[in-house]
Amino acid sequence: MSLVLLLSICAQAQTRTLGLYTDPPHDLDSQSNAVMHEELQRLLAPAGIEIAWKQLKDRKSGENFDLVAVTSFAGSCATDNWVSAVSTPVSLADTSISDGHVLPFFRIDCPRVLGMLGSQVDSAVLGRALARVAAHEIYHIVAQTAEHQEKGVAKASFSARDLTAVRFDLDVWSLTLMHPPSVAQAPGSSTADSESAESGR
Numbered sequence: 001m002s003l004v005l006l007l008s009i010c011a012q013a014q015t016r017t018l019g020l021y022t023d024p025p026h027d028l029d030s031q032s033n034a035v036m037h038e039e040l041q042r043l044l045a046p047a048g049i050e051i052a053w054k055q056l057k058d059r060k061s062g063e064n065f066d067l068v069a070v071t072s073f074a075g076s077c078a079t080d081n082w083v084s085a086v087s088t089p090v091s092l093a094d095t096s097i098s099d100g101h102v103l104p105f106f107r108i109d110c111p112r113v114l115g116m117l118g119s120q121v122d123s124a125v126l127g128r129a130l131a132r133v134a135a136h137e138i139y140h141i142v143a144q145t146a147e148h149q150e151k152g153v154a155k156a157s158f159s160a161r162d163l164t165a166v167r168f169d170l171d172v173w174s175l176t177l178m179h180p181p182s183v184a185q186a187p188g189s190s191t192a193d194s195e196s197a198e199s200g201r
Contacts (some may be wrong), residue, residue: 002067002152007044013116014048014133014140014180014198015048015049015050015069016048016049016050016180017049017050017051017066017067018044018049018050018051018052018065018066018067018068018069018138018142019052019054019063019065019067019068019074020044020051020052020053020054020069020070020071020138021059021068021069021071021145022053022054022055022056022071022072022073023056023057023072023073023129024055025073025076025077025108025110026073026075026076026077026078026110026119027076027077027081028073028077028078028110028126028130029078029079029123030116030124031123031124031127031165032077032079032123032124032127032130033125033127034127034129035054035123035124035126035127035128035131035167036127036130036131036134037051037127037131037133038136039127039128039131039132040131040134040135041130041168042178043131043153043169043170044134044135044147044170046139046169046170046175047142047170047174047175047178047179048176048179048187049067049138049142049170052065055184056070056186067104067141067142068104069104069105069106069137069138069141070105070106070115071105071106071108071134072106072107072108073108073110073161074108074109074111075109075110075111076110076111077114077130078122078124079114079121079125079126079137081110081111081114090109090112090115092108092109092112092116092133093106093107093108093109093111093133093134093137094106094107094137095137095140095141099148101144102140102145102146103130104136104141105139106138106140106141107115107133108130108133108134108137110129110130113126113130114126114134116129116163117129117163117164118146118158118160125163127142128163128164129164130161131140131193132153132158132162132163133158133163136154136158137155139170139174139177139178140174140188141154142178143176143177143178149162149171149173149174151171152168152169152170152171152172152174153168153169153170154170154171154173157162168181173195
C-alpha cells in the first residue's frame with residue numbers, strides 16, 4: 001500500500017525545469033552526446049524534472065529555472081581513449097559539498113567511466129553510462145543529501161553492468177527525496193561518502 005501511495009505522489013508532482021550548464025565534453029561524439037541527453041531525461045522524468053541543457057559560454061543574465069546545476073567533464077570522452085580500470089573502486093564523479101551543504105556543481109571523470117566500460121565500448125553505451133553517472137550526482141544536488149540508497153542509480157557504487165544495462169533507474173525512495181519538501185517523505189537511506197565504480201563484476 002505504501003509503495004502505491006509513493007508512486008501516486010510522484011505522479012502528481014509538478015514538473016520542474018533543471019537548467020544544466022556545462023562545457024562541451026572533450027572528444028565526445030555526437031551519438032554519445034545525443035544518447036546521454038535522452039537517457040538523462042528518461043531517468044529524471046519520474047522525479048518531475050525536465051532538463052534544459054545550456055552551455056556555460058552562452059549563459060545569459062535573467063535566465064530563470066526551478067533548479068540549476070553546473071557540470072564539467074574531466075579528460076577525454078573519446079571511445080578510443082580506453083584505459084583498463086584499476087582493481088580497486090574508483091570515483092567516477094564527484095559533487096561539491098561545503099559546510100555539509102550539497103552545492104550544485106559536479107564533475108564527471110570520462111577516462112574512469114571508459115575504463116569501467118571496457119575496450120569494446122560503443123557510442124550508445126558510453127552515452128548511457130555518462131547519463132547514469134550524471135543522474136547520480138543530480139540526485140545528491142536535488143535531494144540535498146550525501147546519503148545513498150541500497151539500489152538503483154542512487155546507490156553508492158556502480159558495476160559495469162549498472163552502466164551498460166538496458167534499464168537502470170532511480171528507485172522510488174530516491175525519486176521521493178527529489179520531489180519538493182511538500183511532496184517528499186523521508187524514507188530510510190544507507191550512507192556512503194561518494195559514488196564509485198565496482199571493478200571486477
